[in-house]
Amino acid sequence: MNDLLGQMVGWLPMLGRPQVLLQLALVALAVAVSRLAGHRCGPPGRSRWLALAATGVVGGLGWGLLTIARQPTALAVLLITLVASLQVSELVLHRAERWLPEDQIQPLRHLLIRPFLLAGLLWTLIEQLDTRAELALIPLGRWMGANVNVGDMTRLVVVLYLLLVASGPPSLGVAWLLKRCFALERVSARAIGLMVRYAVISLGTVVLLETIGFNSTALLAIAGGLSVGLGFGVKEVFGNFVSGLWLLFEGSLRPGDIIALDGDFCEVRRLGLRATRLWRDRDNAELVIPNQTFFNSSTVEFSVGRTRFLTQIAISVDAGQPAGTILALLEEIAAAVPGVESHPPPKAYLQGVGDRGGDYVVKFWIHSPFANRRICSAVVAAAMERFRELGIALPFPRLIVERARTEPPGGASG
Amino acid sequence: MNGALRVLLLTLPLSLLSGCGLATEELRGTAYLAISVEGDQPLTKAILQEEVLQAQAIVAAFRQLHPHVAIETNLLRESAFIGEVRRRQAAGFGPDLMLVAGSTAHALVEADLARGLQLPQATRRQVDADSLQRLEIPPRGLAGLPILRRPQLACYNRTRLAASPTSTDDLLRAARGGLRVGLAVESRSLFWSTGPLGADRAILAAAAGRPLAAGEREGLQRWLAWLSAANFNQQVFIEPDQEALVQGLLERRLDWIPCNSGSLSRLRRSLGTALGVSDLPAGPYGPPTPITRLRVLAFGTDSTARQRRVAEALAVFALNPWIQSTLTTDNQDMLPTNRFVPPSALHTPVLKAMQRSVRQADASDAIARLLPAGDPRDRELTRLVTAVAFGEITAAEATGDVLRALAPRP
Numbered sequence: 086m087n088d089l090l091g092q093m094v095g096w097l098p099m100l101g102r103p104q105v106l107l108q109l110a111l112v113a114l115a116v117a118v119s120r121l122a123g124h125r126c127g128p129p130g131r132s133r134w135l136a137l138a139a140t141g142v143v144g145g146l147g148w149g150l151l152t153i154a155r156q157p158t159a160l161a162v163l164l165i166t167l168v169a170s171l172q173v174s175e176l177v178l179h180r181a182e183r184w185l186p187e188d189q190i191q192p193l194r195h196l197l198i199r200p201f202l203l204a205g206l207l208w209t210l211i212e213q214l215d216t217r218a219e220l221a222l223i224p225l226g227r228w229m230g231a232n233v234n235v236g237d238m239t240r241l242v243v244v245l246y247l248l249l250v251a252s253g254p255p256s257l258g259v260a261w262l263l264k265r266c267f268a269l270e271r272v273s274a275r276a277i278g279l280m281v282r283y284a285v286i287s288l289g290t291v292v293l294l295e296t297i298g299f300n301s302t303a304l305l306a307i308a309g310g311l312s313v314g315l316g317f318g319v320k321e322v323f324g325n326f327v328s329g330l331w332l333l334f335e336g337s338l339r340p341g342d343i344i345a346l347d348g349d350f351c352e353v354r355r356l357g358l359r360a361t362r363l364w365r366d367r368d369n370a371e372l373v374i375p376n377q378t379f380f381n382s383s384t385v386e387f388s389v390g391r392t393r394f395l396t397q398i399a400i401s402v403d404a405g406q407p408a409g410t411i412l413a414l415l416e417e418i419a420a421a422v423p424g425v426e427s428h429p430p431p432k433a434y435l436q437g438v439g440d441r442g443g444d445y446v447v448k449f450w451i452h453s454p455f456a457n458r459r460i461c462s463a464v465v466a467a468a469m470e471r472f473r474e475l476g477i478a479l480p481f482p483r484l485i486v487e488r489a490r491t492e493p494p495g496g497a498s499g
Numbered sequence: 500m501n502g503a504l505r506v507l508l509l510t511l512p513l514s515l516l517s518g519c520g521l522a523t524e525e526l527r528g529t530a531y532l533a534i535s536v537e538g539d540q541p542l543t544k545a546i547l548q549e550e551v552l553q554a555q556a557i558v559a560a561f562r563q564l565h566p567h568v569a570i571e572t573n574l575l576r577e578s579a580f581i582g583e584v585r586r587r588q589a590a591g592f593g594p595d596l597m598l599v600a601g602s603t604a605h606a607l608v609e610a611d612l613a614r615g616l617q618l619p620q621a622t623r624r625q626v627d628a629d630s631l632q633r634l635e636i637p638p639r640g641l642a643g644l645p646i647l648r649r650p651q652l653a654c655y656n657r658t659r660l661a662a663s664p665t666s667t668d669d670l671l672r673a674a675r676g677g678l679r680v681g682l683a684v685e686s687r688s689l690f691w692s693t694g695p696l697g698a699d700r701a702i703l704a705a706a707a708g709r710p711l712a713a714g715e716r717e718g719l720q721r722w723l724a725w726l727s728a729a730n731f732n733q734q735v736f737i738e739p740d741q742e743a744l745v746q747g748l749l750e751r752r753l754d755w756i757p758c759n760s761g762s763l764s765r766l767r768r769s770l771g772t773a774l775g776v777s778d779l780p781a782g783p784y785g786p787p788t789p790i791t792r793l794r795v796l797a798f799g800t801d802s803t804a805r806q807r808r809v810a811e812a813l814a815v816f817a818l819n820p821w822i823q824s825t826l827t828t829d830n831q832d833m834l835p836t837n838r839f840v841p842p843s844a845l846h847t848p849v850l851k852a853m854q855r856s857v858r859q860a861d862a863s864d865a866i867a868r869l870l871p872a873g874d875p876r877d878r879e880l881t882r883l884v885t886a887v888a889f890g891e892i893t894a895a896e897a898t899g900d901v902l903r904a905l906a907p908r909p
Binding site for chain 1: 528529531541542543544547569571573574575586587588589590591592801802803806
């Protein structure tokens, strides 16, 4: 490690050369002018275009002047190309916001475009300042029976990064093919994709470590240690991870499903590997629920496309009214409320006679559990209105306070 | 005016330093030293150590004298050296010093990637005359400062062979007797065998664009036929490059190889006293024509004044008889270029073999100049030699092709 640091520190005096400083000054000027141009103009799209144009103009002019003065320009060209590439990528991402959701734009920016541009810059700069093949031979230490050098470590990081970042789309492709070939209708393609992806990442990592020369016994020992660690320290995380995979593979919970959680209906927005993201209708809140919750407790679920919900209201009517008339009336009232399904039609029942009169229940279907509160309220309101028009009393508890008549003690004797 | 200023800038400190031996002002700063590596084989730790061994020894001794100086070393392929330096200079990152082959130093100065060097007479007198002559670029002076010489030798395993064969016929006879001989198809590794078979003059004439005499053409065909015959021997192993030969001897798969003295430290570490070193076999048509790799310090053009001072001081220090003598006797894998290294420092069998090899190297020095590393003609010659060695084409067919391949390009 000291060798590598020493080598990198050794590059610094190179930056003190006048011809290098001149190029760095040009790049700084181009960046400053482009930022100034970007900030002075209103809408984001236009300001980005202006910033890019400013970079191009200042960079081009600077390059021309340096060339006329017979000064080196390759470093300035490299850095200005990087700045311009970043600006172009921002422009493309700005356009992409129209058809790509925000949660996909950010990973694209931070996991793919910027790391790749930065890696490209480092790769080129190192080749200008040093020799990659020579740098690769700098030893970092002896780990797990292997003499690891900078080249091995770079290979490890790059391949792991590529496996993690770039294995997604090919894995989904393989999943789609598998699903088509084996007609796996119930299992979601995303679940198979994830399984394929994690298999690729695991196998790739093992093969890479073997190629570098890591001792397989040591790798097994680490795997054993990790198992113990999983058992104690991170068992919740691991449990949620396995639950997430299982949920995906089983297909019992999918985005768009509606579930009842603690009496509230929520829509499944995203099924993650550790937790599931839900949207609660009542207060427009997003809930992050660990996946294990769905394994440890029973869940009421309405799948996408099968969200029809049988609900009911209870109402008490004067016991002196004929039950048949009230039952027919209640069914008619419920059927007339918008949002109540006509097939099967609402059905009313007399449950018994209580303190307040006859206790009736009307059961009816609605299209979504999310409409339950609103439609139930509309049915009760319609019933109250209709009964008031027909002069049918709706009994409700009343509190009558009577003052006891008290006579003075003298009056009683006379 | 500019050129005169450059000459003045370079000669002044050199003359001062060579005259006084010590700088009056404390040297500080970092200088960048690019070291060329021959061959196209992947860089390994062993090759890296072999290439930077002498440079590191010089730098370590120099830093004892100037503790505030740092020298950053960088390895570059000899065949891609010019392109690499050009690319770095385009960014302002060109090296201050370059330890390269003599032919590369020539090319660097001709491409304005290195400064020509005017040595003061006192310094000039110290340097071996042949080496200086190889580096002359009129009117710019010298392409660089010659620091060390690495002659080509015969390296063998003494547990399998008491003494190296003295002729090419003996070599093939020994191979028929079970000696595992390694030859590389790289032209630079194989050129030693052109002299014993009378092909050296033909190659020189073809590379220089001169018409060939009938005898010279026959010599070339004889050499190619010898290569073809060698391959028919089951005990002669044709390898793609010099590094493969060294690996073969290190792993004891081969018993005899032509080797460069630069590999001796590595071979010695592995084989110990079993390593035999001798001059290469002669032949019926003359002595061997080994190639001596002259290592030269060339001066970059991107340096600041401080970096230039450090680079020049290091170059002068590397020429110092004391450091040259120490490097020679300690490592026994190079010959000094300073004529004032005491003869007692060169009195070992290995160093004597190297001196004999250097004396035999006149013809091959010319070929190294005519076909510098990375020259497309050199690659073409290697390709044709490979085809002959593996029996794809006959020696008679290849003769014309070799002559056409070596003809100077317009």
